[in-house]
Amino acid sequence: MANYKSLKSGILFRLLIPIILFIILESVLSYFVTLHYADETYDRWLLDSANSLAQEIKVRHAKVLVELPISALEIVRWDDLDKTYFKITSANKGLLTGDSFVPEPEKSVNFSNPVFFNANIDKEPVRVVSMRVERPDVQDTFYIHVAETLKKRRIMMTDILLADLIPQLVMIIFAVGMLYVGLSKGLKPLKVLADEIAKRSPNDLSPIADTHVLTEVKILTDTINGLLTRMSTTILGQQRFVANAAHQLRTPLAGFAVQVERALREQDMASIKPALTQMQKSAGRLTHTVNQLLMLAKSEPTDGMVELKPINLVPLIKSTCIDWAPKALQRQTDLSFECSEEFVLVQGDETLLRELLVNLLDNAILYGHDKGHIIVSLVLSPTPILSIEDDGPGIPESEISKIFERFYRIPGSSGVGCGLGLAIVKEIANLHRVNLKLTKTNDKGGTKITLVLEHARQAL
Numbered sequence: 001m002a003n004y005k006s007l008k009s010g011i012l013f014r015l016l017i018p019i020i021l022f023i024i025l026e027s028v029l030s031y032f033v034t035l036h037y038a039d040e041t042y043d044r045w046l047l048d049s050a051n052s053l054a055q056e057i058k059v060r061h062a063k064v065l066v067e068l069p070i071s072a073l074e075i076v077r078w079d080d081l082d083k084t085y086f087k088i089t090s091a092n093k094g095l096l097t098g099d100s101f102v103p104e105p106e107k108s109v110n111f112s113n114p115v116f117f118n119a120n121i122d123k124e125p126v127r128v129v130s131m132r133v134e135r136p137d138v139q140d141t142f143y144i145h146v147a148e149t150l151k152k153r154r155i156m157m158t159d160i161l162l163a164d165l166i167p168q169l170v171m172i173i174f175a176v177g178m179l180y181v182g183l184s185k186g187l188k189p190l191k192v193l194a195d196e197i198a199k200r201s202p203n204d205l206s207p208i209a210d211t212h213v214l215t216e217v218k219i220l221t222d223t224i225n226g227l228l229t230r231m232s233t234t235i236l237g238q239q240r241f242v243a244n245a246a247h248q249l250r251t252p253l254a255g256f257a258v259q260v261e262r263a264l265r266e267q268d269m270a271s272i273k274p275a276l277t278q279m280q281k282s283a284g285r286l287t288h289t290v291n292q293l294l295m296l297a298k299s300e301p302t303d304g305m306v307e308l309k310p311i312n313l314v315p316l317i318k319s320t321c322i323d324w325a326p327k328a329l330q331r332q333t334d335l336s337f338e339c340s341e342e343f344v345l346v347q348g349d350e351t352l353l354r355e356l357l358v359n360l361l362d363n364a365i366l367y368g369h370d371k372g373h374i375i376v377s378l379v380l381s382p383t384p385i386l387s388i389e390d391d392g393p394g395i396p397e398s399e400i401s402k403i404f405e406r407f408y409r410i411p412g413s414s415g416v417g418c419g420l421g422l423a424i425v426k427e428i429a430n431l432h433r434v435n436l437k438l439t440k441t442n443d444k445g446g447t448k449i450t451l452v453l454e455h456a457r458q459a460l
Contacts, residue, residue: 007190008183015179016172023168027161034160038153039127043116046129050114050146053086054133057096057142082149085121091141102145105130111143125150189217197224205232256282308432311353313344313378313386313453320357321376324365332371335361339378346384346453348432356428359421360388360449367447368392384453394445400438425449 087098103119103126111132119128126147133142196208207225256279263275321337328335357376364374368390375389395403404426429436435452 008180008187011183012176012179016176019172019175023165023172026168027165030161030164031157034157038156038160039116041156042127042148042153043129046116046127046146046148047114047131049084049086050129050131050144053088053144053146054131054142057088057133057135059135059138081151081155084149085126085147087145089143089145091143093140096142098145102147103128104143104145119147121147121149127153190220193217193221205229205235253282253286256286308347308349310345311348311350313346313353313384314339314342316350316354317357317376317378317386320354320361324358324361327362328365328374331365331368333365333368334373335365335376336374337376337378341378341380344378344380344384346432352428352431356425356451357388359425363421364388364390364392364447386451386453387448389441389446389448391441391446394440394447395438403438404436 085099085102087100087102088096090096101121103117103121105115105117105128109115109130111130114129114131116127116129119126126149128145128147130143130145133144135142193208205228207228208221259275259279259282263272263279266272266275317339318337321335325335361374361376368374369392372391375387377387377389379385404422426436428434429451432453435454437450437452439448439450440446441448
């Protein structure tokens with residue numbers, strides 16, 4: 001089953017993740033900032049209680065007395081949320097008054113300033129302040145320790161964090177809603193575009209109107225329109241190809257049928273033989289046309305259909321020239337191959353490149369002069385260049401742009417071809433990204449076809 005992803009969900013996800021991460025980071029920072037100021041606030045109150053207790057240390061007749069009236073104890077211990085503990089100790093006499101279990105700081109602590117630290121009393125966390133009190137009228141040092149539970153601090157932190165977090169959560173919910181609505185409206189043109197394409201008939205390849213299309217969607221419509229244009233061109237080409245192929249096949253088939261009827265009317269073999277000869281010619285022409293049609297279909301560029309491999313052109317061209325030498329000798333034509341290299345590697349399909357050479361040689365032999373010369377040359381300086389040159393009558397300038405079209409033949413030309421040879425050459429050249437040029441050999445005529453294999457060479 002295909003796994004489809006939602007564009008809307010993807011955009012929301014990419015927008016919300018940074019927002020949520022920002023909220024989490026901001027909440028963590030708020031927690032520590034709130035903790036700092038809550039401790040600072042309540043630590044001052046705790047220190048005030050310690051200073052109040054310090055006032056109760058008195059010396060009478062060289063004796064240290066700590067008198068804590070009930071009202072003073074109520075002030076120190078009174079709290080409707082937290083519990084407060086304290087103790088006062090002397091360096092000489094130890095515990096003077098208060099709760100002996102109140103924690104003390106480490107002995108290495110410097111008491112030049114009040115010391116604040118966290119501890120536990122009966123497994124309950126408390127905040128403790130310890131301070132040293134020096135009295136000039138007595139040779140002794142006093143220590144005051146006041147501890148308080150943390151309920152007020154936690155309540156204060158919770159209130160501050162909620163006051164900060166709730167508006168942010170409301171903002172996130174509002175932002176999600178606005179993003180969802182905005183994305184729904186923003187992506188609506190895509191649905192309209194999809195509906196418009198869905199309503200089209202398979203034969204409607206006209207461009208999609210982009211009058212009211214957003215800029216981001218226009219990129220998509222331009223791409224689709226480009227595809228529709230290419231498809232339209234391809235389909236028209238195929239329709240024209242089918243129509244022309246049907247016409248080219250119809251002629252030899254009709255001639256074949258006429259000769260069959262002629263043969264059936266005759267009574268003796270001598271009268272039937274001319275009809276059989278014509279039938280043989282029609283069958284040969286039909287076979288040639290079908291083979292060229294199949295080769296043309298194979299040479300058309302289709303992704304993944306043709307695998308290009310490194311090929312040494314020298315033996316390929318040499319063997320093709322040897323194969324066509326007998327046909328050249330029939331017309332007393334001199335066919336030669338010139339190449340100073342032993343290895344000229346290009347990226348290509350061997351069958352198609354051989355077919356390209358076959359068609360060029362066939363044209364050169366067929367339309368060149370009897371007792372003429374055909375020169376096939378391959379050079380490498382700095383890119384491979386293949387040329388086929390004949391000394392025939394040449395091609396008129398007005399026809400050069402047309403001869404590579406399918407089924408086109410120069411009016412009045414000799415031969416029984418169907419006009420597919422050079423079309424096949426062009427398709428194979430395009431498939432191999434070869435630059436194809438056609439020029440006159442000289443002022444008197446002749447034809448020279450040059451193939452520059454620069455891109456095929458660079459593909460190695």
